[in-house]
Amino acid sequence: MNTTAPTDAAAPDEQDCPEGQYFPDSPCFGKSAGRPRASDKEARRAALLHTAGQLFLEKGYSKVSLEMIAREAHVAVRTIYVKFGGKAGLLNAVIADGRARFFGGMQNMETDPRPMEEILGDFAVRFLELVSLPTFSSLHRMVVAEAKSTPELAETFYQAGPLRTRRELAAFFARPDIATQLRADLRPDVLPVFLINCIMGDHMTRLLFPTDAPMSMEQLRAAAAEGLDLFLRGVRR
Numbered sequence: 001m002n003t004t005a006p007t008d009a010a011a012p013d014e015q016d017c018p019e020g021q022y023f024p025d026s027p028c029f030g031k032s033a034g035r036p037r038a039s040d041k042e043a044r045r046a047a048l049l050h051t052a053g054q055l056f057l058e059k060g061y062s063k064v065s066l067e068m069i070a071r072e073a074h075v076a077v078r079t080i081y082v083k084f085g086g087k088a089g090l091l092n093a094v095i096a097d098g099r100a101r102f103f104g105g106m107q108n109m110e111t112d113p114r115p116m117e118e119i120l121g122d123f124a125v126r127f128l129e130l131v132s133l134p135t136f137s138s139l140h141r142m143v144v145a146e147a148k149s150t151p152e153l154a155e156t157f158y159q160a161g162p163l164r165t166r167r168e169l170a171a172f173f174a175r176p177d178i179a180t181q182l183r184a185d186l187r188p189d190v191l192p193v194f195l196i197n198c199i200m201g202d203h204m205t206r207l208l209f210p211t212d213a214p215m216s217m218e219q220l221r222a223a224a225a226e227g228l229d230l231f232l233r234g235v236r237r
Contacts, residue, residue: 044075045083046097047073048069048073048075048079048080048090049090049093049094049097051069051072051073052064052069052073052090052091052094053094053098053135055068055069055072056091056094056139056142057135057138057139057142060142060145060146061087061091061142061146061150061153062146062149062150062153064087065087066080066081066086066087066090069087069090088152088153088155088156091153091156091157091160092156092159092160095139095156095157095160095161096160098130098135098136099130099160099161099164102126102127102129102130103123103126103130106122106123106126107119109123109168109169109171109172110171110172110175116178116181117228117232119172120195120228120231120232121224121225121228123169124195124199124224124225124227124228125220125221125224127165127196127199127224128199128200128203128220128223128224129217129220131200131203132203132214132215132220134214139157143157165192165196166192166193166196167192169191169192169195169196170188170189170191170192173188173191173192174188180237181236181237182235182236182237183235183236183237184237186235191235194231194234194235195228195231198227198228198230198231198234199223199224199227199228199231200227201223201226201227203223
């Protein structure tokens with residue numbers, strides 16, 4: 001794969017719908033030439049991320065090139081470089097967007113005024129729902145399989161997913177009103193990891209060895225409540 005971004009001076013938005021690529025299944029179809037509207041840009045971005053995500057999961061991260069993604073998404077390769085910085089940046093956006101669909105409607109944990117139990121209960125259910133998705137299971141298995149041969153994949157996944165979650169939880173536990181409810185002898189960096197492990201339970205087994213019977217929403221809520229109860233019993237003053 002060519003890792004050098006094209007250097008032509010055309011504006012990025014003008015490259016979104018290259019001439020001759022207004023296919024019926026493309027976000028470009030039916031669009032006139034010229035500067036796209038904000039809604040059109042968002043639709044094209046979503047279509048590009050959807051295409052990239054599907055290709056990564058179907059073929060494996062290391063086997064997918066930017067040229068392949070650009071061809072399937074009907075965009076210019078330069079557009080991907082300009083907007084995402086390359087393949088790792090594109091994967092980062094795919095993960096971040098998927099994560100935002102589950103946590104986007106949740107209040108900021110650093111300012112949420114609800115009791116600690118309610119905030120963490122909301123987080124626990126959303127987190128379990130996210131990691132129970134078949135696409136997440138496929139992504140996790142891909143990362144495990146290719147981590148050694150493609151370090152940028154593992155690093156990108158960690159930065160966009162686990163590390164971001166840990167940092168958000170750490171900021172929550174550092175709130176003065178929350179910290180006073182927790183045992184003073186616990187290291188701050190232990191709390192996010194312990195919470196996630198309590199919530200996940202044996203869920204990692206399901207990630208690596210998926211079954212044909214996914215957990216129902218009722219089961220997810222019960223598992224989240226059980227894990228949160230175990231966490232709180234271990235960390236409260």
